[in-house]
Amino acid sequence: MNACVWCGRRLGGVVTVSQLWRWGPLIKSAVCAACQTRLTPISILHCPQCGRQQTDETICRDCQRWTGPPLVNHALYVYDAAMKAYMQQYKFQGDFALRRVLQEPLRLALARETYDVLVPIPVDQATWQQRGFNQVTGWLQTQPFQQDLLVRASHKDQPQSAKDRAARLRTAQPFILAPHAADILMGQRVLLLDDVYTTGRTLRHAAAQIYLGGAKAVTSLTLAR
């Protein structure tokens, strides 16, 4: 069945002459044209530190308030109503098939980044049991990645998405380094991958642990900001 994974409508498969000419495998899109335009990509005018969509290219107020080593984050889409609806169905209702909506955009975005090791943000054991997948690694297809971070067992009193900004910023370090992570991370350029950048708290905690593992540089990429 050839249907859009998001809205369920039939996909009109149009084969062009140039596709026939190349004689390669036909690339089947997972989503219809209407769903592809539902998410809003972040344009060139964004905050150079956190990747937030703005009207100019200055560092935004949230980033100015952060102290400590700066973390450069790139984001693909604006976290708007459509993105929220997507995350609701994918993460919270657990519709794993929706991963295919963002696999191709993420592949293109990763190709533009410079890094040696890709480290996705992990989910804790209880969420893994409940959800049955890690929402971040679901978006990866064949790209190699290293699960170098683990979630502390004692963490998780409340999910990040249920807190307000102040409570998020107070969150204690939830991550520990995986055993033997230092062997992989020593002297490498690391790219962290997460779903949503909201305050930057989670990614900064993760970056701090990665630096402890001996990494040379840490940047991050998120699907939404």
Add this chain to the structure above:
Amino acid sequence: MTNNEAFFGRQLPLRTAPTPELTGTPALKALGSRLQCQRCGHWLGPDDQLANQAWYCRQCLQLGRLTSQDKLYTIPEPNQSPKLANGGLTWTGELSAQQRVAAQSVLAHVQAQTNHLLWAVTGAGKTEIVYPALAWALSQGWRVAWTSPRVDVCLELAPRLQAAFADVPQTVLYGDQPQPYRYCPLTVCTTHQLLRFKAAFDLIVVDEVDAFPLATSPMLKRAIDHAQKPSGCHLYLTATPGERLQRRVARKELAVTYVPLRYHGHLLPQIDLQIAWRWREQLRRRKLPARLIHQLRGYLRAGQRFLLFVPHVADLAVVDQALHLAGITGGVTVHAADEARQEKVQAMRDQKVAFLVTTTILERGVTFPNVAVVILGGDDPVFSTAALVQIAGRVGRSAQFPTGDVTCYCHSYARRVRLARGMIARLNLQGRRQGGRP
């Protein structure tokens, strides 16, 4: 509520058994080489697998995800609710003579536990006709569900049933309701919520059985069959049964009770067909058919309020502009995603606006006293036969103003319009035999 009550006639997905004596059935069952969801009947696709190798059903995801790690737990319906003397009926209204005949027939079919269709014209008082049968069923200690594919129908109906059966505990179930589930002899719910039940109800009343999405969804039809006990029966209510239901009636697979007359005893207004050749091309030049303009001006002069139906949301603005150019003002446009929809409809009810320009969202469930109806482009595929009959049924609903005009402007004499006119004519023929007045 004891803990067990939550499981009576329901199928609840859980990872572990709630009490040791309950045994669950797998939520996804392998039949041949494929898995079938035991809640909604959907056959899983080859890619519906999670990262932890469990399978999950995508179709009924909205009700909470079912995976192959879950089991469905149920306790067979024990019918423990107390039997009230007259079924808890506290309604004091009076049925008209022909409503009483229909109510007798519905009651007889419910007593015989046979499936039944109540085909009552728009504005016949379907709900009240079912009251005697519902009271009898509740007096037998039956568990009853009153369900509709449309949530607004459920929400409108629940207070009426609560008033008519004041002594019967009732619960309303729909998608994002705030209250938790309660075990009650009478359940008002959307058809989707029936997926959570298994062999629970002795009688299921399906209101507006031809409405979207039930008419096109095999999942919801299966949900009705599964929520009903093997010994139970269902009662369909509609003013405009679809072709499939009509075929079942013709083949005598489904018993039917006709109510061809409205409660005030007048016949249905017939659709007056006007050919407006190439009206869409005209509309592109911001012009409406001359006869339509003439008619609407006449309505405005006479102070007659009207509804103007157009095929698509995109047409609303264009038609509004064209009306303005023709000097017909004083109305508003309404569509499904309109945030002020309720207020605009209320303004029309309060006679604050002269007319509404709308799409098919107002085809059923709304009552305005003394309106005329005009359909522009009745040959467009969005107007099904059922929709046209329902739209025509907006006219003449009150006893003070039992008649009115229904005019349909079409480019051509389309099949659906012809069938709608045929259905109204057939019902009026039956109505005339029962003494209906035009």
